[in-house]
Structure formats: C-alpha cells, structure tokens
Amino acid sequence: MKKNKVGSIIGIILVGMLVLSGCSSSSNRGDKTSGEKIFTIGISQLAEHPALDDTRKGFEDGLRELGINAEIIYKNAQGDIPNTVSIAQKFVKDEVDLIFAIATPSAQSAKQSTSNIPVLFSAVTDPVKAEIVHDWEKVGGNVTGTSDMAPTESQLKMFKEINSSIKTIGILYNTSEANSQIQIEEVMRLAPAQGLEVVPVGVSNVNELPQAISSLVKKVDALYMITDNMVASSVELISKVAIENNMITVSAEESQVKGGLLITNGLSYYELGKQTARMAKEILVDKKDASTIPVGTAETTITTVNQKTLEALGLDENLPLLKDAIKVGE
Numbered sequence: 001m002k003k004n005k006v007g008s009i010i011g012i013i014l015v016g017m018l019v020l021s022g023c024s025s026s027s028n029r030g031d032k033t034s035g036e037k038i039f040t041i042g043i044s045q046l047a048e049h050p051a052l053d054d055t056r057k058g059f060e061d062g063l064r065e066l067g068i069n070a071e072i073i074y075k076n077a078q079g080d081i082p083n084t085v086s087i088a089q090k091f092v093k094d095e096v097d098l099i100f101a102i103a104t105p106s107a108q109s110a111k112q113s114t115s116n117i118p119v120l121f122s123a124v125t126d127p128v129k130a131e132i133v134h135d136w137e138k139v140g141g142n143v144t145g146t147s148d149m150a151p152t153e154s155q156l157k158m159f160k161e162i163n164s165s166i167k168t169i170g171i172l173y174n175t176s177e178a179n180s181q182i183q184i185e186e187v188m189r190l191a192p193a194q195g196l197e198v199v200p201v202g203v204s205n206v207n208e209l210p211q212a213i214s215s216l217v218k219k220v221d222a223l224y225m226i227t228d229n230m231v232a233s234s235v236e237l238i239s240k241v242a243i244e245n246n247m248i249t250v251s252a253e254e255s256q257v258k259g260g261l262l263i264t265n266g267l268s269y270y271e272l273g274k275q276t277a278r279m280a281k282e283i284l285v286d287k288k289d290a291s292t293i294p295v296g297t298a299e300t301t302i303t304t305v306n307q308k309t310l311e312a313l314g315l316d317e318n319l320p321l322l323k324d325a326i327k328v329g330e
Contacts, residue, residue, distance in 0.1 A: 039070045039098065039284050042091035044110060046103035047079040049233045050255035051148075051269045055102050055122050058273020059280075066281045079229070081105045088113035098280060101145075103229055104179040107132050111143050118283045118290040121145030122276045123269065125227065126182045127295055137294045146276045146296040148227055150252035152186050154265050154301075156194045158250050159222055161321045162263075166248065168197045170220035172212060172238070174230040175202035183226040183252070198224075209234045213241045222248040225256050235259035243312045254304045258328050262313065263305045263321075267298035275299060302326055 043059070045052050056074070063070050073096065077083035084101075088109040091099050099119045101107040107121035111132055122145050127133045134140030159166045171187065173180040184200050191198045201216050203209055209231070217223070223242055225231060231238070232255070239260025242249045251257050251264040275296055282288040305322055306329040 042096040044106040054269035055273040058270035062274035062277025084109040119143040166221045168220040170216040171200045180228040
C-alpha cells in the first residue's frame with residue numbers, strides 16, 4: 001500500500017515537471033509560438049550626420065508603425081567607402097532578410113555584394129547614373145529604394161525671392177562623391193534660367209573645407225548647399241562663415257537648415273526613411289519582388305527656415321516665401 005502511494009506521488013511529481021518544462025520551453029520560444037516572423041535587417045550607413053541619421057530613424061520608426069517585427073543590425077562605415085564593402089559582405093554572409101543601404105556608396109557596395117538578398121536604399125540622388133538600378137520604373141534586379149533628389153528649380157528660385165540682386169551662387173562639394181557631381185550638373189543646367197551663375201568648389205577631404213568656404217564666400221553673392229555627405233558634416237562651420245559674411249544660404253534639405261543654414265524647400269529625410277519602410281513591408285511581408293517596385297521620390301516637400309539665421313542676417317520675416325514656412329532654431 002505504501003509502495004503504491006509513493007509511486008503515485010512520484011508520478012504526480014513527474015507530470016508536474018513535464019508541465020513546467022512545457023511552459024518554460026513555450027515562454028523561451030517567444031514570438032515563434034505565435035507564428036510571427038522575426039526578420040533580420042542589416043542597415044549600412046555611410047556616415048554619421050543629421051540627414052542620414054534621420055533616414056535611419058524614419059525607417060526604424062516606420063517598421064514599428066507597420067507592425068514589422070525586426071532585428072536590426074546597424075553598421076556605420078564612418079565615411080570610409082571600403083568599409084561599406086566589408087559591411088555589405090558581412091550582411092550577405094549572415095544571410096540577413098534585407099539590407100537597407102543609406103547613401104550612394106553604401107547602396108553601390110550592397111548591390112555589388114549580392115544578387116539574392118533584397119536591397120533597399122535611400123539618400124541616393126540618381127540611382128540610375130550611380131548604376132544602382134537599371135531604370136527608375138523597372139529597376140531590373142534585387143535593388144530598389146527612395147531617391148533624395150531635391151526640387152532644385154524651386155530652391156534656386158528662392159535666391160531671387162529673398163534678394164533680387166543675387167547673381168552668383170557658390171557650391172561646396174566632395175570631389176569623390178558621384179552623388180554630388182550629379183547634383184552640380186543639374187544646378188548648372190537650371191541656374192541660367194533663374195539668372196544665376198554657379199561657382200562650384202570641390203574638396204577631397206573635410207580638412208580642406210575651412211579654407212574652401214573662406215575662399216568661396218569672396219567670389220559669390222550667396223551659397224547653395226547640395227546633399228553632399230562630407231559637406232553636411234560641416235554645416236555648422238559653413239553657416240557660421242556665411243552669417244559672418246552676411247550671406248544668404250539655401251539648402252537642398254531640412255536637416256542642414258536645422259544646422260544653421262537659412263532656408264530650404266526640401267524633403268524630410270525622416271519621412272523618406274518611413275517611405276522606404278513601407279517598401280520593406282512590401283518585400284518582407286507582402287512577398288513582392290524588389291524588381292517590381294519602382295524607385296520612389298519624396299512624396300512631400302516642406303519650406304523650412306532657421307529663425308536665428310533669419311534674424312542674424314536682418315531679413316524681413318514677412319517675405320512671401322516665408323508665409324507657410326516651418327521655423328526651426330528659435
């Protein structure tokens with residue numbers, strides 16, 4: 001009788017252990033028990049500066065808003081193009097579900113590293129000229145994304161709207177960045193129709209910027225800042241020199257205005273990142289092939305003005321182009 005009772009007790013204990021074991025393994029599986037897919041996304045960013053950082057933040061926030069459960073592996077190349085190759089190759093080796101490449105060199109390296117893993121890019125001006133995609137509509141491979149091509153014509157019009165006497169505008173750019181050369185060609189094409197002459201000055205590294213900007217402001221009436229990654233990293237220096245020389249600055253995008261430049265009618269890199277996140281959903285969740293998704297451009301543009309810079313330059317706050325502008329730097 002005692003043996004039977006002991007046996008029953010042991011049996012109850014064993015059943016209890018099995019139940020607890022089952023509960024433990026279930027909790028360890030987490031999302032896997034619900035059947036929810038956890039995607040692995042590798043983010044390759046060329047460098048750290050506000051525009052590229054905003055693109056990444058917008059992308060990550062967009063994924064969360066869309067309910068995409070993703071493990072993000074973030075790598076920054078610190079402005080070193082060979083690093084973008086190593087980063088892309090590591091993502092391929094790790095067999096991530098998708099690569100998000102921020103800026104032209106990162107996108108080019110990702111494209112060269114894989115023809116199987118879907119690649120999305122952003123902060124790329126002309127992906128066709130940069131040989132990242134075959135065509136804006138029919139991308140022709142595993143790579144697509146969003147372009148940060150600025151509304152250059154409307155931005156150039158701003159110079160005369162602020163000061164009709166402006167005749168020459170200066171542009172600083174990185175000589176090794178293909179993205180910048182594409183923009184300069186577009187500015188040179190459109191500027192004559194606005195009665196503007198363009199003086200471009202190239203630099204090969206960030207250490208050359210102080211001397212280049214000091215020299216440039218002596219030759220021009222105003223400055224136009226394109227979406228150049230090296231130049232963007234020194235926007236505070238450029239805005240300081242411009243203000244000291246009482247010089248108007250128009251930017252291709254809003255983060256440079258937050259950094260001290262005067263004004264833009266441009267895109268939001270944060271919103272561009274969120275737009276790219278919607279593409280990620282199409283690929284990862286809706287199972288669309290990247291080759292079927294056209295390259296996107298910014299869906300909206302915003303006029304943004306730096307209030308402190310406006311006051312420092314002594315400009316009229318009632319200028320018509322400032323009527324609906326968003327003010328920053330107050």
